Amino acid sequence: MNGWTGTTLRVDLGRGTITREPTNMKVAHDYIGARGMGVKIISDEVDPHADALGPDNKLIFAPGPLTGTFAPSAGRYNVVTKSPLNGVIAGSNSGGVFGPELKFAGYDALIIEGQAKKPVFLWIKDDVVEIRDASSLWGMTVADTTEALREKTEPDAKVACIGPAGENLSLIASIMNEMHRAAGRTGVGAVMGSKKLKAIAVVGTGAITVADPVAFKAAVMDSRDKIHANPVGGAGLKAYGTDVLVNILNQSGALPVNNYQDAYSPVADKIGGESLAANQLVRPKGCFACVISCGRATKVTNPLYAGVGEGPEYESAWAFGVDSGIDNLDAIIKANYLCNEYGLDTISMGATIACAMELYELGLLTKKDTDGLDLSFGNVASMVEMVRKTGVGEGFGKRLAAGSYRLAESVGRADLSMTVKKQEMPAYDPRGVQGIGLNYATNNRGGCHVRGYTIAVEVLGQGAPTDPHATEGKAALGVAFQDLTSALDSTGSCLFATFGIGGAELASMLSALTGVEYSVDDFMKAGARVFNLERLWNLKVGYTAADDTLPPRILTEPIKTGPSKGEVNHLEEMLPEYYSLRGWDENGVPTPAKLAELSL
Amino acid sequence: MLIKYFATFRDLTGELSRKLDESPATIADLLELLSVRYGKAFRGAVFDDGALSSLLILLVNGRNVRLTGGLSTPLSPTDEVSVFPMVAGG
Amino acid sequence: MSKMLMIYPNKCTGCHNCELACSFEHEGSFRPGATRVHTFTWEREGFSVPLMCQQCDDAACVNVCPTGAMHQGPAGSNLVEFSQDLCIGCKLCVIACPFGSVRYDSVAKSIAKCDTCGGAPQCVAMCPSGALEFVEDAEQTRSRKQVIADKFKTIFEDVN
Numbered sequence: 001m002n003g004w005t006g007t008t009l010r011v012d013l014g015r016g017t018i019t020r021e022p023t024n025m026k027v028a029h030d031y032i033g034a035r036g037m038g039v040k041i042i043s044d045e046v047d048p049h050a051d052a053l054g055p056d057n058k059l060i061f062a063p064g065p066l067t068g069t070f071a072p073s074a075g076r077y078n079v080v081t082k083s084p085l086n087g088v089i090a091g092s093n094s095g096g097v098f099g100p101e102l103k104f105a106g107y108d109a110l111i112i113e114g115q116a117k118k119p120v121f122l123w124i125k126d127d128v129v130e131i132r133d134a135s136s137l138w139g140m141t142v143a144d145t146t147e148a149l150r151e152k153t154e155p156d157a158k159v160a161c162i163g164p165a166g167e168n169l170s171l172i173a174s175i176m177n178e179m180h181r182a183a184g185r186t187g188v189g190a191v192m193g194s195k196k197l198k199a200i201a202v203v204g205t206g207a208i209t210v211a212d213p214v215a216f217k218a219a220v221m222d223s224r225d226k227i228h229a230n231p232v233g234g235a236g237l238k239a240y241g242t243d244v245l246v247n248i249l250n251q252s253g254a255l256p257v258n259n260y261q262d263a264y265s266p267v268a269d270k271i272g273g274e275s276l277a278a279n280q281l282v283r284p285k286g287c288f289a290c291v292i293s294c295g296r297a298t299k300v301t302n303p304l305y306a307g308v309g310e311g312p313e314y315e316s317a318w319a320f321g322v323d324s325g326i327d328n329l330d331a332i333i334k335a336n337y338l339c340n341e342y343g344l345d346t347i348s349m350g351a352t353i354a355c356a357m358e359l360y361e362l363g364l365l366t367k368k369d370t371d372g373l374d375l376s377f378g379n380v381a382s383m384v385e386m387v388r389k390t391g392v393g394e395g396f397g398k399r400l401a402a403g404s405y406r407l408a409e410s411v412g413r414a415d416l417s418m419t420v421k422k423q424e425m426p427a428y429d430p431r432g433v434q435g436i437g438l439n440y441a442t443n444n445r446g447g448c449h450v451r452g453y454t455i456a457v458e459v460l461g462q463g464a465p466t467d468p469h470a471t472e473g474k475a476a477l478g479v480a481f482q483d484l485t486s487a488l489d490s491t492g493s494c495l496f497a498t499f500g501i502g503g504a505e506l507a508s509m510l511s512a513l514t515g516v517e518y519s520v521d522d523f524m525k526a527g528a529r530v531f532n533l534e535r536l537w538n539l540k541v542g543y544t545a546a547d548d549t550l551p552p553r554i555l556t557e558p559i560k561t562g563p564s565k566g567e568v569n570h571l572e573e574m575l576p577e578y579y580s581l582r583g584w585d586e587n588g589v590p591t592p593a594k595l596a597e598l599s600l
Numbered sequence: 601m602l603i604k605y606f607a608t609f610r611d612l613t614g615e616l617s618r619k620l621d622e623s624p625a626t627i628a629d630l631l632e633l634l635s636v637r638y639g640k641a642f643r644g645a646v647f648d649d650g651a652l653s654s655l656l657i658l659l660v661n662g663r664n665v666r667l668t669g670g671l672s673t674p675l676s677p678t679d680e681v682s683v684f685p686m687v688a689g690g
Numbered sequence: 691m692s693k694m695l696m697i698y699p700n701k702c703t704g705c706h707n708c709e710l711a712c713s714f715e716h717e718g719s720f721r722p723g724a725t726r727v728h729t730f731t732w733e734r735e736g737f738s739v740p741l742m743c744q745q746c747d748d749a750a751c752v753n754v755c756p757t758g759a760m761h762q763g764p765a766g767s768n769l770v771e772f773s774q775d776l777c778i779g780c781k782l783c784v785i786a787c788p789f790g791s792v793r794y795d796s797v798a799k800s801i802a803k804c805d806t807c808g809g810a811p812q813c814v815a816m817c818p819s820g821a822l823e824f825v826e827d828a829e830q831t832r833s834r835k836q837v838i839a840d841k842f843k844t845i846f847e848d849v850n
Contacts, residue, residue: 069720070710070816097706104722143734179733205797207721210714217714224818231655236687240607244687247606251682253662269616273687274607284819285736286705291818293703297736308735461657461686465666563662 002211003065003514004028009107009129011122013195014055014114018129023108029516030599034064035091036490036530037109038080042089043533048540052084052187053169053194059112061102061160061200064492068103068208068288069216071509072224072501073494075100075288078183084194085171085187085348085403086422087541088445089534092174092188093489094160095287096181101158104204116196121161123153124202134198139164141341142176149201161199162189163343168393169193170401172348176340180295180310181287184345186423186445187403211515219508224291227500232460237294237496238284242314244273245427246321252459252468253564254432256425257322258377259354260418260553263429264562271321271329276312280333285310292496298333305334305384312336312346315449318427319350320387324357325377335387342391348403351424353386355404355417364411371395415552421446421543430554430571432564433458435466435474438574441548443482444534450495452482462499471570475577487527529598532582532590536600545588548575601675603634604682612642627658628671630681645685657684692768693824695804695811697740698833701821704731704738708813708822715812716802723795726804727813740813740822743791743804745770751783751792751803759801760792768827772803 010019031040038060050056059081066074077099083090102110105124112122116131119138123130132152137145146159159177166173166189173189174182183189210216227233236244249255250268257265269275276296285295299308312320312333320326320335339346353375359365360375367373371389373382373396389397399407404424408417418425423446430437439452449455454477456462466473484503485495491506507523510516518526549555550571558566579586583594590600601620605613613634624630631652635643646653651671658665659682665673675681706729713724727742749770751760759776760783763769783792783801795802804811806824814822825832 070707070714075706100706104720146733205721205723207717207719207724207797209719213714213718228818231686236607236685240687244607247682248657248684248687251604251606251659251662251684272606274610282736283700284703286703286818288706289710290703290705291707293705293819295703295736310736461654461664461666465664467664467667563659 002209003069003510004033005103005106005108005206005208007106008109008111009124010111010113011129011131012113013116013120013131013197016131018131020127028108030526031530032064032487032490032510032526033108034062034067034076034078034490034492035080035093035486036526038062038078038091039089039530039533041109041111042080042082043537046082048082048537050082052082052087052191055115057082057191057194059188059191059195059197060109061112062109063099063103064490065510065514067492068100069210069513070289071220071493071513072227072291073287073289073497074492075290076492076494077102078489079175079188081188081191083186083188083445084169084190086446088186088421089537090186090188090445091489092183092185093450094175094177094181094183095290095494096178097288098158098160098177098181098202099492100288101202101204103208104206105202106204106206110200112195112197115194119196119198121149121199121201122197124200125154126203126205137198138167142343143179143341145199146179149199153201154203157201157203159199159201161343162192163341163391164393165342165344165391165401166190166193167198168401170344170390170393171403171406172345172352172401174339174343174345176343180340182340182345185347185448189343210513212512215512216509219505219512223497223501223505223509226505227291227497230500232462233292233496233499237292237499240273240277241281241284241294241296242273243271243276243296243312243317245314246272246317247274248459249428251563252432253559253562254429254459254468255318255322256418256427256429258325259323259351259358259416260429260551261358262561263432263559263564265322267327268322270327271317271332273314275329276317280329287494290494292494292499294496300330300333302330305330307334307337309337309340311340315426316346316350319347319354320383323350323354323427324383326380326383328380331380331384335384338384338387338391344387344391347426348424349387349390349400351418352400352404352407353383355408356386356400358416359408359411359413364413369396369399418551418553419447420550421547423447428455429559429564430550430569431559431567433468434471434569434574435468435477437550437554437569437571438474438478438578439482441550441571441575442478442578444531444538451485452478453485453495454478454481456498469564469567471573475574475581478574478578479581482531483524483527485527486530487523490526490530525598529600532594532598532600535590539589545586548588601677602680603630604680606682606684607687608685609645609683612645613638623677624675626671626675627652627660627665627673630675631671655686657686658682659684692766693809693826694745694768694830695742695806695814696823696825696830698821698823699737699739701819702729702738702740703819703821704729705818707816707818708740711812711816715807717798721797723797724802726793726802741789741791742813743770744789745804750786750788754782754786756780756782769806770803772801772805774800777801
């Protein structure tokens with residue numbers, strides 16, 4: 001078996017059983033691995049109406065076939081499960097080095113079933129798999145858990161774990177690996193917490209073999225050269241990190257400010273990548289097999305917010321920054337570090353605080369609700385304290401821990417939660433960039449940018465010159481990005497490899513590695529298959545075309561200032577064409593012909 | 601006319617922004633003017649054999665010049681021009 | 691002119707490309723036990739460094755080897771060579787190396803030590819950050835001296 005390991009590990013925490021079974025190779029061929037394989041397994045084995053925090057949900061950790069090889073920047077794994085935040089099949093993607101270790105240990109996927117009665121951790125060393133007591137670890141922060149587990153197991157163990165937020169079943173809790181890397185979104189940390197699974201520690205000594213080593217190396221070197229030649233993948237991301245986007249989005253008039261009340265900030269520069277590089281950056285970091293090095297090892301010396309760690313990414317700087325009316329980068333980084341320690345999604349955490357701030361300023365939340373803290377926009381101390389409270393599940397933090405949709409709904413203003421399908425939208429205002437709005441509305445996990453990152457073309461200069469304010473052509477762009485990303489996410493590759501390579505290069509590497517011939521068409525089709533399967537699940541859960549929408553503010557409230565002043569998002573001009581191009585009917589349901597074409 | 605510099609352009613120019621006394625009529629004129637001011641490295645970063653460099657994102661009042669005529673994009677004295685190298689995604 | 695492998699830990703991003711390149715070059719597959727170079731990472735501080743055989747002039751592994759399997763390469767090669775056909779697998783070299791750079795690979799059942807890939811080290815070729823370089827004697831510390839030289843130039847230009 002080449003690329004794939006051919007073995008899947010199944011652990012039932014309720015019964016305490018551990019089974020090593022052959023990987024379903026038809027599934028592997030058709031869905032590739034990682035996100036795709038996870039989606040197929042959840043789709044087949046979990047009832048769409050199961051309680052996401054109950055014993056019938058399953059939690060899958062799945063690397064892809066490329067994971068663990070030197071395919072450039074392809075060392076990722078996916079956490080796939082039914083989301084407790086919004087019921088979709090959550091596929092949260094993470095880097096670091098944990099995913100490759102699962103491959104070296106011999107596994108294409110790890111499927112966790114049932115629930116333990118007391119806190120446990122899973123120890124995996126090749127074919128030795130043990131469920132072990134984790135009572136002494138329960139309550140520990142992520143970094144402390146990681147170090148404690150290395151003492152309990154082996155110094156080189158790779159650890160994926162939850163912090164207190166996941167233990168408390170926060171719907172915006174993440175799963176962390178290598179202390180600072182996150183499977184962040186859609187509440188996957190809460191599912192792990194509901195299973196009383198504190199952590200997974202793994203050591204792998206096996207080999208990932210290659211079907212055609214000469215062709216694989218050639219395809220890898222070609223991809224590396226292309227990424228290197230791309231100004232973003234080759235140098236830009238390494239120099240400034242993703243945070244450099246702050247100024248680009250701001251100057252384009254699409255940087256959401258104060259819970260999306262506006263889309264331009266005169267002080268944005270204070271929290272951008274240039275500022276970070278000058279003040280808090282220690283050095284760039286790269287995940288397993290990475291050639292891009294967008295990671296930021298950082299340090300804050302300001303005694304109020306002192307700390308050491310990784311980040312912030314653009315999204316995190318935005319969420320704790322201008323979205324909350326804040327321009328203090330030290331404080332923003334502290335909030336980011338706290339999220340890593342407690343295991344919280346930085347996008348949803350920051351955007352939930354921003355929502356709370358708007359509700360507070362409207363008087364819908366008062367100091368009685370907020371434990372006496374002034375939660376006006378721009379209150380730095382309150383913002384940082386709210387992250388801590390959410391992380392440990394204290395006071396008002398318990399309400400924030402459920403995300404902005406449930407918070408806003410509880411005071412009768414769900415429309416003020418800047419979410420799609422209950423998940424917070426990230427740092428691109430769809431009123432300033434039309435196509436990303438279509439992606440937010442239609443990608444299967446709700447408010448999400450990475451699964452259809454048309455920003456690369458609409459704002460960042462990749463591909464042909466494209467007007468961010470126009471709706472024409474955005475439906476086709478959206479479908480292409482979503483399908484490519486679905487396929488890419490299923491290989492184990494990082495999204496940023498697309499600053500340089502595309503479906504052709506990924507298909508080449510995949511074919512040479514596995515010995516299974518993937519044409520570009522096969523590859524993109526696998527992506528469409530994964531995307532449509534996610535869609536079918538959502539329909540069963542009860543989502544309809546009415547949920548493929550954006551908050552009223554985005555559709556009807558024009559941007560107030562800046563280069564996109566006066567704009568709203570024209571989703572209605574893009575959505576019908578999107579459905580049509582996808583082969584779905586006018587209710588957004590895949591037609592029988594489409595399903596047959598994808599063998600669904 | 602206000603010119604704002606970002607990322608590597610801050611190192612190339614040594615500035616965060618500059619208010620111009622001159623009023624160049626087009627982007628081509630502006631870039632020529634700035635290249636004379638800041639030197640060879642700047643010129644190399646904005647021009648590629650006389651054409652607009654493909655490694656550049658130039659916004660005039662938030663609009664990408666590639667949508668408004670590239671080098672021949674007209675400018676008026678109250679415009680705000682932002683100069684970015686192509687640097688990022690995420 | 692002999693070459694040596696220079697390490698620049700401050701440039702290391704902790705990506706493990708060097709290890710993957712080494713394993714693939716020697717075995718055609720990706721296996722942690724096959725790599726002769728190892729990267730150590732401190733996650734809290736975000737610091738990483740790769741380590742491999744230093745090709746010592748007065749090598750403990752050569753001194754202790756009973757069969758001459760471990761021996762100095764040709765004069766000027768800057769290489770401690772290993773001959774598999776002479777090796778009896780006694781593992782005294784593993785015990786003797788003060789840097790831990792000679793390992794016994796129990797899967798391949800052989801000693802694993804950096805051989806600079808016959809003069810074209812793959813770890814260097816695949817490192818995306820310039821943290822590893824294979825440089826001539828004369829060049830080995832040039833880039834570090836250059837940084838300091840540049841600083842002196844700036845100071846003296848300002849003064850004069």
